[in-house]
């Protein structure tokens with residue numbers, strides 16, 4: 001590649017990056033400005049007198065409907081919902097994938113096909129049946145209910161991920177362990193788990209972003225005390241007492257997006273690696 | 283210590299009605315402490331049979347017994363079997379040491395005893411320096427030895443080996459073969475051993491079962507299989523190079539028969555080999571047969587000590603010096619035939635023809651239509 005085309009290539013890439021990052025910059029800049037500065041200055045200018053007042057209000061003072069405690073309680077709700085839901089759906093998905101590939105039973109292929117179908121069911125379709133199910137289980141308006149919904153809905157994906165990964169594990173590996181005297185769970189923990197790192201990361205990232213960013217289930221199934229941060233953000237932006245506080249809105253939006261951003265930064269490289277990795281060599 | 287019985291075993295993968303039948307009624311009985319060799323072409327069902335003995339594949343039909351007790355429904359861990367898999371199947375996340383220790387610790391062997399066992403098999407298999415490594419850091423032959431070590435660490439009722447030496451270099455292979463033989467002598471553990479190696483088959487086995495397309499063709503002692511193959515498949519499968527199968531015609535000479543075959547291309551000359559009297563009842567005049575003759579029974583003067591020889595002169599088409607022998611290619615009965623000559627004969631066979639001696643007492647006859655051996 002010659003210098004000119006290389007330059008052109010980098011120019012295009014830089015432009016694309018700028019395009020993608022510009023909104024983030026506007027949000028960041030705005031969140032550190034005072035309302036006066038927003039009114040007078042330009043949208044993309046850096047803050048003249050940076051202040052974290054908007055951040056602190058978004059975190060603990062802004063009104064989300066009738067409550068005025070900021071995003072903090074809802075952020076905690078989201079954590080309490082997301083972490084267990086991610087872990088439970090990932091572990092069950094791993095067990096499913098393991099059973100579907102290495103402990104085949106009559107109808108296991110059919111079951112897998114049915115599970116796959118679950119990946120394509122739109123959220124809206126399950127709202128009503130799920131509401132009734134939650135009612136029957138007594139999980140209405142609680143974080144448990146949300147965890148349950150996300151685990152059930154996520155299973156289709158996590159099972160698919162793990163099944164496709166474990167298909168690559170040679171059957172003789174499992175056979176060798178069985179001859180050595182290991183049972184279903186021993187093989188899972190001692191043989192498969194240690195080589196599941198890459199796909200585990202894929203599942204965790206995928207599930208975390210899905211569940212953390214979910215709005216619909218949060219709006220429908222959460223009670224006022226168990227709302228996740230996405231719903232609270234919506235309420236915060238829509239609750240205005242007189243003047244619209246763009247800086248607070250921006251800070252709140254960034255707070256709500258921060259965990260998924262963090263997960264991507266910390267574990268993003270494993271995502272690609274895990275999706276492309278074969279299971280084992282040797 | 284265990285005897286092993288395999289009775290009318292059938293195996294169909296997948297749906298019983300639609301699937302392909304891989305094993306079609308296998309019958310084998312192995313006494314306590316016996317060493318059974320399984321040989322047969324690729325895909326004939328050897329690994330499948332081992333898997334069924336281990337309890338890793340379901341039995342479609344028939345019965346497997348250990349010590350006379352039916353084990354069809356017994357899970358693998360309760361059969362007390364150790365197995366070396368064709369693909370090694372080493373646990374990728376564990377070190378070599380842990381690979382070997384895995385089965386021991388699951389069976390609650392005390393730690394000190396585990397260490398002693400690991401040291402013993404590591405020494406036996408020359409893998410002491412590799413104990414800390416992961417399987418991905420090993421060569422094919424090293425992996426194979428670790429797989430072997432995992433099995434040999436235990437003293438099970440039955441050993442199952444699926445081509446355990448296939449990936450070793452020639453020297454190691456010979457060493458390991460002797461180790462296996464010694465170990466079997468010392469421990470006397472019943473063993474089923476799959477191999478494609480003729481020498482392993484002949485030297486290790488108390489019994490050999492030759493399989494083809496899911497059917498046992500012949501089951502017997504190595505000598506029996508080698509000298510009296512029941513059909514042309516077994517004759518062609520065992521031995522390296524395999525038995526010559528030469529088309530010939532029977533002719534009555536008084537009360538006896540001779541097998542008449544052409545010599546060389548163009549069929550200008552022919553030769554008549556006397557056939558042992560034990561065949562007489564099974565033969566008729568001008569019947570077509572296939573004469574089975576091993577290359578070492580077509581040899582030259584220095585080797586032909588037996589009294590039952592017929593001397594013939596054959597054209598030389600190709601000679602291959604292997605070191606211990608000269609393999610001579612000629613044409614008998616219109617097909618390629620191999621003779622095994624003494625290496626010192628090289629000068630003598632520079633010409634176009636060479637005189638060879640045939641040990642007619644070793645000749646076996648097959649029906650060309652069915653491939654079955656004629657009654658002996």
Ligand SMILES: Nc1ncnc2c1ncn2[C@@H]1O[C@H](COP(=O)(O)OP(=O)(O)OP(=O)(O)O)[C@@H](O)[C@H]1O
Nearest residue numbers: 295296304322323324325326327328329330331368
């Ligand atoms: N899980 C399976 N499902 C369907 N068919 C199978 C399965 N495993 C093996 N087969 C088929 O069964 C036949 C016997 O296979 P097997 O592995 O027992 O052969 P083998 O004698 O061990 O051959 P090789 O010497 O190449 O190892 C083959 O035709 C193979 O394709």
Ligand SMILES: [Mg+2]
Nearest residue numbers: 328329368444
């Ligand atoms: Mg095999």
